[in-house]
Amino acid sequence: MEKTKGISRARFLAGAAALGVSAAVLPSRPAAATGRGLRHRGVVYTVGEGETPGTAWSAARMRRDIRAIRDRLHADTVDVTGDGVERLTATAAEAVERGLHVWLQPTLADASQPDTLEHLAECGRFAERLRRRGASVDFSVGCEFWLFVPGIVPGETVLERVQNMLNGTFDPVRMQRRLDGFTAKAAAVGRSVFHGNLSYAAAQDDKVDWDLFDVVGIDYYSYFRQPTDYVRELRKYLCWGKPLAITEFGTCTYVGAPEAGGMGWNVVDYDKDPQEIKGRLVRSEHTQAAYLTDLLAVFESMGLYAAMAFEFVTPDAPHRTDNPRYDLDMASYSITKTIKDHPDDPRSGWHWEPKEAFHALARQYGRSCVRQTQ
Structure with missing residues (x-):
């Protein structure tokens, strides 16, 4: 299989809602009955080659992180995503070993469609082996295919496809037809190798035939001032x-x-070079923490199946205290901050430290664990 370098999801979260190119088509069915409280609470853990030698994937670091997700964050679920069958399967196996529910989601960027489906099949077969051994596993066939998979939107790379979407240099009818076709192929491959819950991670306004899947999966980044507005939007x-x-x-x-x-x-x-923050942003870990916990409370109140905070760590967006212009962590969705031993050296070692969001989620996840065991 062709080897394809992974891409930083934090840089390319331009969903269809932001681009204004599609609208969700909803069936005429009654809403699913829901109880109270989330079934699964977790965090997204991205695997990949890393953008520099210093941020390359490490099995030892991954094992420490999975333990922290369970013991310090008090999550019961980890969304293992990214590329590289060995990285994905090793991380999923470690999470299962630690007693976590696994949401396994292979995501190749800029690979051919046959290679993407082959990568998907290999990961799905591994997920099925875990499931048959008694592990709690959901399998997602991928994420926002129009963005990551060539041949749906014009452009050979994610950057080119984003630019074409922003410029309107694409045919929306042809795009939807191609997206539908590839999504159906991915679902069929997923079904052929995995026999548990199958899902897909769509942008909020993507048009998806959810009859192909067992669980509706949405990458959700809305902002409202009132919790009732989130509930109204999510009910659809x-x-x-x-x-x-x-x-x-x-x-x-x-x-x-x-x-x-x-x-x-x-x-x-x-x-x-070096990359820098544009404008005069004001760093606020409190802003991030408040948004995450407010949304989590909404998800809990609706009794949703699962919610995974994006994301655990972003090694390529380090935090710096000496000059806010270079504090790339401000532009990171990570609930931890990456601290490099030598900030100006791309080969430097690093470690993460919890942000306020980490502690806030840990408190809410921990309280939920206590309630479930009572």
């Missing part, structure tokens, strides 16, 4: 009569970030 996804999983939710670490939604990352000048 229950019309399929299926469980709803929030496959991503979160915001960046500066004042005003929630209002920017899935485009909160777009405050970095990536053309400069």
Whole structure:
């Protein structure tokens, strides 16, 4: 299989809602009955090659992180996503070993459609082996195919496809037809190798035939002032009569970030060396923490199937205290901050430290664990 370098999801969270290119088509069915409280509470854990030698994937680091997700964050679920069958399967196996529910979601960027489906099949076969051994596993066939898979929107790379979407240089009817076709192929491959709950992570306004899947999966980045507005918006996804999983939710670490939604990352000048924050942003871990916990309370009140905060760590967006212009962590959705031993050296070692959002989620997740055991 062709080897394809992974891509930083935090830089390309431009969902269809932000681009204004599609509208969800909903069936005429009653909403699924829901109880109270989430069934699964977790965090997205991205695996990939890393953008620099210093941020390359490490099995030892992954094992420490999975333990922290269970013991310190008090999550019961980890969304293992990214590329590389070995990285994905090793991480999923570690999470299962630690007693966590696994949401396994392979996501290749800029690979051919046959390679994407082959990558999907390999991961799905592994997920099925875990499931047959008694592990709690959901399998997602991928994420926002129009963005990550060539041949649906014009453009050979994610950057080119985003630009074509923003410029309107695409045929929306042809795009939807191609998206429908590839999604159906991915679902068929997923069904052929995995026999548990099957899902897909869609952008909020993507048009998806959810009859292909067992669980509706939505990457959710809306911002409202009133909780009732979130409830009203989310209810439309229950019309399929299926469980709803929030496959991503979160915001960046500066004042005003929630209002920017899935485009909160777009405050970095990536053309400069070193990269720097544009404008005069005000760092605010409290803003991030409040948004996450407010949304989590909404998800709990609706009794949704799962919610996974985006994301656990973003090694390529380090935090710096010496100069706010270079504090790339402000543009990160991560609930931890990456601290490099030598900030100006791309090969430098690093570690993460919890942000306020980490502690806030840990408190809510911990309280939920206590309630479930009582």
